[in-house]
Amino acid sequence: ETGVTQTPRHLVMGMTNKKSLKCEQHLGHNAMYWYKQSAKKPLELMFVYNFKEQTENNSVPSRFSPECPNSSHLFLHLHTLQPEDSALYLCASTLTGGNTGELFFGEGSRLTVL
């Protein structure tokens, strides 16, 4: 596989469930990101990892818990979510120090919280 792969593509969960989103990149990038995408709103940056170290947490509620075991894998652990958390969650990666900082996105995980 190449590029950025996200699983699952679709997830429906109740407010008391615990689930995880997974992201994997095969591009040799060192930085990985979680974004939240809601309709008609700018992409919201949630977390940034650079060389496995979390460098940004944009005031994200603690019910979202990221994990980055290595530069190729990124997880978003979900617990006690609210209906307003329903959205498309996008993972992206880039090579810091590169010329353009182009972000490469996965296809996203569509989350529905009942």
Place this chain on the structure above:
Amino acid sequence: QQQVKQSPQSLIVQKGGISIINCAYENTAFDYFPWYQQFPGKGPALLIAIRPDVSEKKEGRFTISFNKSAKQFSLHIMDSQPGDSATYFCAAYIPGSNYQLIWGAGTKLIIKP
């Protein structure tokens, strides 16, 4: 000051026409302005980008026009095709910000055959 304002929210253009999407910013520290294209069910993908030292960049049918004094930039799609139907996002980058982008809200473009 960290916002990028994008307009219009949606746009319908006839096949063969010119599609124009506009973005405005306030922070003069931004030094890289990419446009991303997103098809339904896919993640955004980089389409074209510009730095503020040039006023225009063209790649095929896609052109970015950049007005530094007005703090505005726009995407022009010439000879628009149905395959261009997608959501387009402008963005801006601050150097040293760990490659974080400030995003516009997106424009849903529909090209009618």
